[in-house]
Amino acid sequence: MCMRTILIADDDASIRKLVSIHLQEASYVVIQAENGETALHKLEHETVDLAIVDVMMPVMDGYTLTEEIRKHFDIPVILLTAKGEINDKEKGYEAGTDDYLVKPFEPKELLFRIKALLRRYEKESHPVLTLGATTINKKSYEIKVENRVLLLPLKEFELLYLLASHPNQVFSRNHLIETVWGMDYEGDERTVDVHIKRLRDRFSSITNDFRIKTIRGIGYSIEAKR
Template sequence: MNHLLLADDDPHIRALVRYVMTREGFSVHEARDGAEAVKVMQSEPIDIAIIDVMMPHMDGFELCGHIRHHYDIPIIMLTAKDQLSDKEQGYLRGTDDYVTKPFEPEELLFRVKALFRRYSRASNDTIRLHRIAIDRRNVEVTDGQTVFLLPMKEFELLAQLAQYPGRLFSRDELILLVWGADYEGDDRTVDVHIKRLRQRFADYADDFTIQTVRGIGYKMVVSE
């Protein structure tokens, strides 16, 4: 059974989401604010989080940042706000998806299932992007005939994006995940490495693309 954290100060929203998710077999753990959500995660094995932005004590942006720093789970931000700046802040804090109220419960369910599919790739040693296979154990990328010899940072960057297709990573996140917390260079090095990856795999655009989200970062989009 998958465990879902639902953090929202609106009891009606919690009741609606609880009904939909428990019907699908999720175990739903509720919190009325961000501080309570932190305590829930300390005691329960949470697999995915749905969190509201406007909450007392600790808002959704703060909670999202806390979750992303301490856990590797999918996050959906659920909010009445529809401003681009709010979405940008959510993505910068590490959310995977953003659903605006009012919402259709079935759409939220579809998004939850889609995120689980994306995150399931992270547990595999080999990540497949149609013709391209990324072998993380042997540090190798191949299309079945040709082996691509990538510098280590390019390989790690490609693998990081491919693990979570559709998830937006900020440049700062990618620096931390690929280059490490001690890296002191310019974050534009991410742009340089992305450009090189695009050039290397230009002939595989029908399989996957690395998209730029202006002012924030990058995400990998895998063809259906």
């Protein structure tokens, strides 16, 4: 298994050391930078899979560094800050961060956020899925069944893409809700059932490349044609 490399940019040496210890214990390779300018230089000369960026740094702050990363590199960014105000979070997301963590934080939380982002970026780096003669293109949001092109409502597409990304893996309704609709979604699990029914109605009559299976009492999985 290829070891992932993570850049930690923070002017506080104790924070860099603490984060580095936990990352190395989790089998990550760690590169350190004491400010944004140094971090950019290291990004230009090293292959980095994810950047952890402190907001308040000399020379170049974390917001500016995040903007520069977005312009030149396709990697996830986690911003670290001592502030928890909503306007600081808004500024961070406008700069292009993928996630946000307020100091002090639990190292374990940082680790599971890193894992989640790396999984997401890995999946998005392979945007075209193939199930038999059916292709699902995450970049264009088109589904092609032989010579027929379909454009689905956004949530239906994302639900199908998630299931198709992991054939034969069972997803609970709750997991599907959190991933496709978000953790703040206030609807119930019946939303998933409704969208699954719509997907089945759309595809059952035009292809047998895959079928969406109901796993009783749990959720759904997609079974691809061999």
